[in-house]
Amino acid sequence: MIAYEEALKIVLEKTKPLGNEKVFIHQALNRILAEDIHADRDNPPADNSGMDGFAVRHEDIIGASEDNPAALKIIGESKAGDLPPKLEKGAAIPIYTGALIPEGADTIIQKELTKVEGSIVYILKELKKGANIREKGGDYKAGDLLIPKGKRLRPAEIGVLSSVNKATVYVKQIPRVGIITTGDEILDIGENITKESQIRTSNTYSLYTQVLETGAIPTIIGFAKDNPEDIKEKLKWAKNCDVLLTTGGVSVGEYDLVKDFVSKELNVSIHFWKVALKPGKPVAFGTWGEDGEKIFFGIPGNPVASMVVYEILVKPAIKKMMGYQNPENKIFTGILTEDFKRKSADRLEFIRAYVEYKEDNFYVKPFTKQASNMLTSMLNANALVLVDIDIHQIEAGEKVRFIFFDREI
Ligand SMILES: Nc1nc2c(c(=O)[nH]1)N[C@H]1C(S)=C(S)[C@@H](COP(=O)(O)OP(=O)(O)OC[C@H]3O[C@@H](n4cnc5c(N)ncnc54)[C@H](O)[C@@H]3O)O[C@H]1N2
């Protein structure tokens, strides 16, 4: 059995980012950029006004004040999108935010500091030469690197892509993730329950939506009974996927066939099976495909183990495939609000908790129900607290490390 840290290291070493594809920028939200983005021209492309007001020559307004305004003759107009007229000595040109600075003008006086009477504008205050002028190239210059490849595209990046005239952009591809649910006792939604021993699936749909939340493309391949024919049949359909997830059938039971069958049928090389982890100990990981570019996780059947293994091992791998440069979960520190005790301390445990932010600290309330078959323990949780090997007890007030799996609760 290997340590969780070692398992995560192997997963991230063996998992390779996918190739690139071209998408329309408005469909590129949260995708990872696969090309450097350079400016196509200066921004602003020419000096322009930062205010609505009047374009003047500074020498004409020296000493202007409310008591001693400078009187200038109004000529022409400079609107955003138009080419402005030339500014003569002793004159002022009405100008609007974003409009080009007329030749001869060197200062913009905002409307609030002026008074208009007929064709004369009175300037009520001297501003510094150059006031309210946004300089050509003040934001960036043609050719500047604006967004380096590897960045995740958020609305701000998409806006910049549009402003440099990109309709499409190269991003990393998204993996297709196939899910096979195994177990004789497992029924899909809608199937008739005929025996007490039958269990309605939860893992199929929690995994499906966890994959969606990560931004990848989930597919339910199907439900396989614990027999070779059924498993082989379902595995045939896995060939079109980049990631294969199976749930159930990975521990040591006689019917835990998954690991052996993926090795035989899909030529998966298993890199580890069993991690000193709670919940999720029997998790298996492997690679397959022509160059080992596809990955496989055998996820334990217990519903909490399935969700936790996804968060702490599968999600980082899928994010690596998607091109994320830091695909690991971010670890935070908070203060435990209630004592936590456990009998056996031979595995790193991820315990369900509710984290709240108050008075500059994260406060972490651990839940009492921690059994890995009780999915309801996930319902009010928004975080997983890491309890290290050999730690039997943590007292209220002590600092703990945790990861968020939901920031919205
Ligand atoms: N002798 C040992 N037994 C077990 C060990 C062990 O080391 N030695 N490990 C235990 C741990 S830890 C876990 S976790 C489970 C995982 O076992 P499997 O992955 O083989 O899962 P199953 O046996 O198929 O199912 C376990 C449990 O989960 C329920 N289940 C399965 N699939 C679903 C589903 N899609 N939706 C909801 N619930 C599901 C299933 O009914 C079982 O109750 O093994 C321990 N045993």
Ligand code: MOO
């Ligand atoms: O890993 Mo198992 O989930 O401890 O029950």
